Amino acid sequence: MNTQNTLLCPELSAESLLKIDREVAKYPADQKQSAVMAALVIAQDEKGWLSKETIAAVAGYLGMPPIAAYEVASFYNMYDLHPVGKYKLTVCTNLPCALSGGVHAADYVKEKLGIDFNETTADGKFTLKEGECMGACGDAPVMLVNNKRMCSFMLPEQIDKLLAECK
Amino acid sequence: MALIDTINPLLTTGWAKGDAGWSLKDYEARGGYKQLRRVLESKMTQDDLIAEVKKSVLRGRGGAGFPTGLKWSFMPKAAPEKYVVCNTDEGEPGTFKDRDLLRFDPHSTIEGMIIAGYAVGAKRGYNYIHGEIFEIYQRFEEALDQARAAGYLGNNILGSDFSFDLFAHHGWGAYICGEETGLLESIEGKKGQPRYKPPFPANFGLYGKPTTINNTETFAAIPFILGMGGEAYLNLGKPNNGGTKLFSVSGHVNRPGNYEVPMGTPFAKLLEMAGGMRGGRKLKAVIPGGSSAPVLPADVMMDCTMDYDSIAKAGSMLGSGAVIVMDETVCMVKALERLSYFYYEESCGQCTPCREGSGWLYRVVHRIEHGQGRAEDLDLLNRVTDNMMGKTICALADAAAFPVRSFIKHFKSEFEYHIENKKCLVDPDIQRAGSGFFKAGAA
Numbered sequence: 055m056n057t058q059n060t061l062l063c064p065e066l067s068a069e070s071l072l073k074i075d076r077e078v079a080k081y082p083a084d085q086k087q088s089a090v091m092a093a094l095v096i097a098q099d100e101k102g103w104l105s106k107e108t109i110a111a112v113a114g115y116l117g118m119p120p121i122a123a124y125e126v127a128s129f130y131n132m133y134d135l136h137p138v139g140k141y142k143l144t145v146c147t148n149l150p151c152a153l154s155g156g157v158h159a160a161d162y163v164k165e166k167l168g169i170d171f172n173e174t175t176a177d178g179k180f181t182l183k184e185g186e187c188m189g190a191c192g193d194a195p196v197m198l199v200n201n202k203r204m205c206s207f208m209l210p211e212q213i214d215k216l217l218a219e220c221k
Numbered sequence: 222m223a224l225i226d227t228i229n230p231l232l233t234t235g236w237a238k239g240d241a242g243w244s245l246k247d248y249e250a251r252g253g254y255k256q257l258r259r260v261l262e263s264k265m266t267q268d269d270l271i272a273e274v275k276k277s278v279l280r281g282r283g284g285a286g287f288p289t290g291l292k293w294s295f296m297p298k299a300a301p302e303k304y305v306v307c308n309t310d311e312g313e314p315g316t317f318k319d320r321d322l323l324r325f326d327p328h329s330t331i332e333g334m335i336i337a338g339y340a341v342g343a344k345r346g347y348n349y350i351h352g353e354i355f356e357i358y359q360r361f362e363e364a365l366d367q368a369r370a371a372g373y374l375g376n377n378i379l380g381s382d383f384s385f386d387l388f389a390h391h392g393w394g395a396y397i398c399g400e401e402t403g404l405l406e407s408i409e410g411k412k413g414q415p416r417y418k419p420p421f422p423a424n425f426g427l428y429g430k431p432t433t434i435n436n437t438e439t440f441a442a443i444p445f446i447l448g449m450g451g452e453a454y455l456n457l458g459k460p461n462n463g464g465t466k467l468f469s470v471s472g473h474v475n476r477p478g479n480y481e482v483p484m485g486t487p488f489a490k491l492l493e494m495a496g497g498m499r500g501g502r503k504l505k506a507v508i509p510g511g512s513s514a515p516v517l518p519a520d521v522m523m524d525c526t527m528d529y530d531s532i533a534k535a536g537s538m539l540g541s542g543a544v545i546v547m548d549e550t551v552c553m554v555k556a557l558e559r560l561s562y563f564y565y566e567e568s569c570g571q572c573t574p575c576r577e578g579s580g581w582l583y584r585v586v587h588r589i590e591h592g593q594g595r596a597e598d599l600d601l602l603n604r605v606t607d608n609m610m611g612k613t614i615c616a617l618a619d620a621a622a623f624p625v626r627s628f629i630k631h632f633k634s635e636f637e638y639h640i641e642n643k644k645c646l647v648d649p650d651i652q653r654a655g656s657g658f659f660k661a662g663a664a
């Protein structure tokens with residue numbers, strides 16, 4: 055089964071394809087395309103970012119036109135269509151967070167790393183992004199590390215700790 | 222953060238143990254899945270079930286406040302394939318209640334969805350979870366596995382002839398997917414662009430099939446309503462505003478967090494529960510229902526009770542129950558600039574008035590904030606909003622317009638000061654101190 059999958063889609067690992075299969079199983083048999091959002095995340099996790107080739111491979115695996123998968127990848131903010139650093143930090147600066155230091159936290163990270171939003175440090179370690187409300191405003195300042203890990207109450211000391219942890 | 226304070230807890234009863242109380246055995250120990258069992262064992266009719274929900278006057282907790290029982294009754298009886306969809310795409314700035322519901326008590330939402338499936342005759346459901354809370358999505362999947370293993374999901378639930386299965390779908394960073402038809406498009410694996418309504422989801426929903434879509438908190442309330450009876454639930458709140466509600470309190474309070482209180486609780490009481498104003502500073506303004514709701518000045522807000530009718534009478538909306546508290550350190554122009562940027566960034570771009578209008582609003586507020594405002598700009602802003610409201614496919618255009626109109630209406634002199642003096646009325650050092658980020662003399 056696995057080898058058969060990798061033949062169908064050599065671009066992605068057997069492990070990723072197995073994960074995608076589990077997503078496909080959630081939807082009616084004739085609605086495989088519903089799994090595209092999850093599949094693109096799985097592909098992004100494996101590759102670090104989504105190239106046109108990777109997106110086309112996901113589309114092929116799900117039996118949908120490449121452009122339809124590309125539309126999805128470019129519509130949702132958390133897909134990376136360009137290479138990013140090893141650690142992508144996304145800081146929420148929306149108003150509720152800003153009232154409790156969201157913008158100041160972003161400024162603090164910018165100064166420490168010497169980069170602005172949408173930039174990557176020269177050593178390729180960090181990319182900084184500005185985020186919209188993450189549904190965690192009570193824990194402000196909040197930031198996401200590589201899309202999936204949320205860090206709460208990020209005051210200077212916690213930010214220092216997080217940056218030191220990122221090896 | 223787990224439970225801090227509450228009056229009459231229902232939804233938050235399971236939060237007491239924080240992250241240690243979410244799993245199936247804890248939920249069952251609290252009486253969980255008893256209502257599902259009762260519905261199935263007594264072979265309650267769909268009509269009776271919907272009638273009980275109607276009696277509770279539960280109104281949708283996602284923002285619009287539409288009566289839930291009535292919504293369920295719109296589902297066509299005969300259709301062979303129907304869906305129940307839960308909206309946990311919580312992206313309305315200020316709102317963080319659904320995250321905690323799924324974090325501390327995912328099974329109440331699952332039980333509510335299964336019961337909804339029974340009531341409307343659906344065999345399959347999806348919970349659409351905000352992409353930014355991936356850890357919560359993973360926990361929800363675990364909770365689904367637990368429910369499936371215990372026979373609460375799947376074929377012939379608890380030995381009855383009712384079958385229902387439920388799956389989780391995650392978003393990946395698009396506010397517009399919170400709009401119910403944008404959300405359905407997104408589950409179908411497309412861009413989350415809202416559909417024209419009508420047809421409404423009850424007739425043409427997921428995969429074109431009849432679909433009931435409700436907010437997480439709406440579903441989570443169902444087991445409690447059935448447990449205590451619709452009428453008792455209604456009586457917890459006030460007429461036409463049944464039950465309790467979660468309020469996400471953020472901004473300049475001492476203890477930001479979620480508070481469950483009966484509908485009709487005075488705002489002053491809620492503020493007190495949230496620890497009062499940070500640093501003892503003065504309340505300036507409150508957005509009572511998420512960033513899309515009109516802002517209210519302090520004195521108006523202090524006279525409100527927390528329910529749909531009182532907040533509407535004061536000129537705003539209860540919305541999602543996100544209470545954004547602002548003190549005197551806030552520059553209202555800068556605050557509005559950030560909100561306007563959000564709507565500009567998140568417009569899905571299908572409707573010209575929204576796509577172009579949201580950009581105009583942001584650019585004009587931005588230039589006022591940056592000392593380049595012109596005398597005619599406030600009229601210009603109001604005219605742009607006139608051309609957006611009610612003229613688009615979904616309500617995001619209105620959501621972009623409400624903050625602009627209300628900020629200008631209630632804080633006009635601050636905008637005028639900005640335009641005339643090319644700077645903030647509130648001193649930048651005072652603004653900087655307000656956030657609490659810089660402690661004890663640090664930079």
Ligand SMILES: Cc1cc2nc3c(=O)[nH]c(=O)nc-3n(C[C@H](O)[C@H](O)[C@H](O)COP(=O)(O)O)c2cc1C
Nearest residue numbers: 281282283308310311312399400401435436439616
């Ligand atoms: C721009 C926009 C964003 C929305 N975001 C959400 C959301 O994050 N969560 C939600 O439950 N409803 C949201 N809604 C409301 C939904 O469209 C829908 O009314 C709601 O999910 C219905 O559930 P309810 O009746 O239980 O409230 C949004 C609406 C609009 C126009």
Ligand code: SF4
Nearest residue numbers: 569571572575613615
């Ligand atoms: S109003 Fe805005 S967000 Fe809504 S459908 Fe139109 S362009 Fe998209």
Ligand code: FES
Nearest residue numbers: 146151187188191
């Ligand atoms: S505003 Fe930052 S998480 Fe909501």
